[in-house]
Amino acid sequence: MSDDYLQRIGGLIRTAREHKGKTQGQLAAALGTSQSAVNRMEKGQQNLTLEMVARIGEALDSEIVSIGYAGPMHLRVDGGRQLSGAIDVRTSKNAGVALLCASLLTTGRTTLRQVARIEEVYRILEVLASIGVKARWTNDGRDLELTPPARLDLDSMDEAAAKRTRSVLMLLGPLMHRAEQFRLPYAGGCDLGTRTVQPHLAALRQFGLEVAATDGSYHARVEAGVSPGRPIVLTERGDTVTENALMAAARHDGVTVIRNASPNYMVQDLCFFLEQLGVKIEGIGTTTLTVHGRPDITCDVDYAPAEDPVEAMSLLAAAVVTSSELTIRRVPIEFLEIELAVLEGMGLDHDRTPEYPARNGRTRLVDLTVRPSKLTAPIDRIHPMPFPGINIDNVPFFAVIAAAAHGTTQINDWVYDNRAIYLTDLTRLGADVTLLDPHRVLIQGPTRWRAAETVCPPALRPAVVMLLAMLAAEGTSVLRNVYVINRGYEDLAERLNSIGASIETFRDI
Numbered sequence: 001m002s003d004d005y006l007q008r009i010g011g012l013i014r015t016a017r018e019h020k021g022k023t024q025g026q027l028a029a030a031l032g033t034s035q036s037a038v039n040r041m042e043k044g045q046q047n048l049t050l051e052m053v054a055r056i057g058e059a060l061d062s063e064i065v066s067i068g069y070a071g072p073m074h075l076r077v078d079g080g081r082q083l084s085g086a087i088d089v090r091t092s093k094n095a096g097v098a099l100l101c102a103s104l105l106t107t108g109r110t111t112l113r114q115v116a117r118i119e120e121v122y123r124i125l126e127v128l129a130s131i132g133v134k135a136r137w138t139n140d141g142r143d144l145e146l147t148p149p150a151r152l153d154l155d156s157m158d159e160a161a162a163k164r165t166r167s168v169l170m171l172l173g174p175l176m177h178r179a180e181q182f183r184l185p186y187a188g189g190c191d192l193g194t195r196t197v198q199p200h201l202a203a204l205r206q207f208g209l210e211v212a213a214t215d216g217s218y219h220a221r222v223e224a225g226v227s228p229g230r231p232i233v234l235t236e237r238g239d240t241v242t243e244n245a246l247m248a249a250a251r252h253d254g255v256t257v258i259r260n261a262s263p264n265y266m267v268q269d270l271c272f273f274l275e276q277l278g279v280k281i282e283g284i285g286t287t288t289l290t291v292h293g294r295p296d297i298t299c300d301v302d303y304a305p306a307e308d309p310v311e312a313m314s315l316l317a318a319a320v321v322t323s324s325e326l327t328i329r330r331v332p333i334e335f336l337e338i339e340l341a342v343l344e345g346m347g348l349d350h351d352r353t354p355e356y357p358a359r360n361g362r363t364r365l366v367d368l369t370v371r372p373s374k375l376t377a378p379i380d381r382i383h384p385m386p387f388p389g390i391n392i393d394n395v396p397f398f399a400v401i402a403a404a405a406h407g408t409t410q411i412n413d414w415v416y417d418n419r420a421i422y423l424t425d426l427t428r429l430g431a432d433v434t435l436l437d438p439h440r441v442l443i444q445g446p447t448r449w450r451a452a453e454t455v456c457p458p459a460l461r462p463a464v465v466m467l468l469a470m471l472a473a474e475g476t477s478v479l480r481n482v483y484v485i486n487r488g489y490e491d492l493a494e495r496l497n498s499i500g501a502s503i504e505t506f507r508d509i
Contacts, residue, residue, distance in 0.1 A: 013056055073482050075479045078476055079472060090114075092311075098243050102243075106148075109146065163186065183220065242262040256291045262386060316328060321472045335388075347374055393461055418438070430447050430448055464488075
């Protein structure tokens with residue numbers, strides 16, 4: 001771009017930002033860049049790609065230039081290629097968003113290492129920036145530094161960003177320690193059917209939080225002096241429910257026992273983070289947590305979340321469905337052992353290195369090498385269970401693996417109302433998938449994959465499953481409107497290309 005065009009576009013960006021009432025820092029947080037970079041853009045002193053202009057347009061809900069706002073992102077896949085080489089697993093998306101929310105528990109500075117730069121993280125960052133938290137990317141954009149204000153400006157919360165992520169629910173636990181009254185918009189995220197918030201409210205009520213849901217918002221009020229009179233028994237062993245209860249207990253002046261807690265990977269990461277804040281927690285990795293709270297937390301904290309087992313499963317499925325030999329490095333093995341045991345029973349040829357610690361010093365990692373294998377359908381149905389069972393988010397990947405295996409596999413995705421239905425989209429690519437009911441599908445393999453063009457399912461994991469099937473299908477496939485994939489994966493297309501895939505990102509202009 002010429003300097004003249006850059007200056008003109010910079011002026012349009014500045015005008016759109018000011019019209020939306022955002023600071024340069026808030027726009028920077030939404031884009032995953034620095035405030036100084038936004039300043040250079042607005043002065044016309046930084047080159048801009050079409051992709052960046054489009055992202056700015058999305059962040060500001062504004063057509064920056066008539067030829068630059070290119071609408072939804074799509075992927076064009078030249079399939080039928082084998083993958084090869086090695087790829088690292090990135091840090092956990094679900095741990096990352098929980099830790100962003102937990103940063104509000106301390107009045108000190110929080111530094112998070114190797115944060116996943118994904119849309120879900122950007123949405124929470126937009127919310128935090130709108131209430132006064134200063135966010136700064138460091139270490140070439142890999143680490144994130146968060147500095148809270150002395151007083152949060154909750155009335156200025158970015159509702160548009162909050163409505164685009166269900167993770168906003170995890171602000172209930174931290175904010176009840178920062179304000180006597182506050183309001184959160186109804187949570188959004190993937191379209192996975194009705195997902196009740198009652199388990200969250202039942203747990204937090206025992207700390208004095210009362211919530212009325214009216215007019216599209218949760219209106220929260222905190223009654224001082226309320227303390228759990230007995231152990232809190234969660235009515236569902238949910239990850240975010242456990243995290244909310246943990247964050248409420250972290251600054252509760254006393255000892256809180258949480259039973260039927262999730263011991264899943266993101267919960268453990270949150271526990272390790274809280275321990276660095278000086279909160280003593282007993283029972284990490286079990287279903288009973290005993291939390292010794294600290295009513296005042298003022299320290300700085302520096303923490304590195306562990307790698308994402310669901311991303312590791314995605315990459316493993318990519319290798320299986322493309323009949324590739326691939327090494328997947330930094331796999332959090334503790335949270336994939338059941339999945340690997342099932343795949344071994346199906347005939348997966350693989351090996352793994354000795355275990356070594358993640359950057360947090362606690363999570364166990366291995367490097368996993370997968371080789372082309374002739375798989376047969378499992379004898380038993382595939383269904384999720386709370387950790388240490390098959391991870392709920394890993395179930396959809398068994399659909400594309402089952403489609404590559406010999407025989408009939410039944411998958412029962414009993415947790416979500418709609419997600420199993422989205423797995424029938426695999427039929428567009430040649431798979432034999434029969435929907436038995438809203439939770440169960442029957443898959444007959446092996447599949448002779450064929451290229452197709454389709455719109456991305458509105459749920460994260462089924463969307464990635466469609467992309468993986470396109471990698472296996474010879475010819476050119478198109479997956480349209482992949483925002484949901486960007487919610488949970490960082491540069492997935494580019495990273496798959498680094499190991500032999502051929503995926504082009506494009507937008508309609």
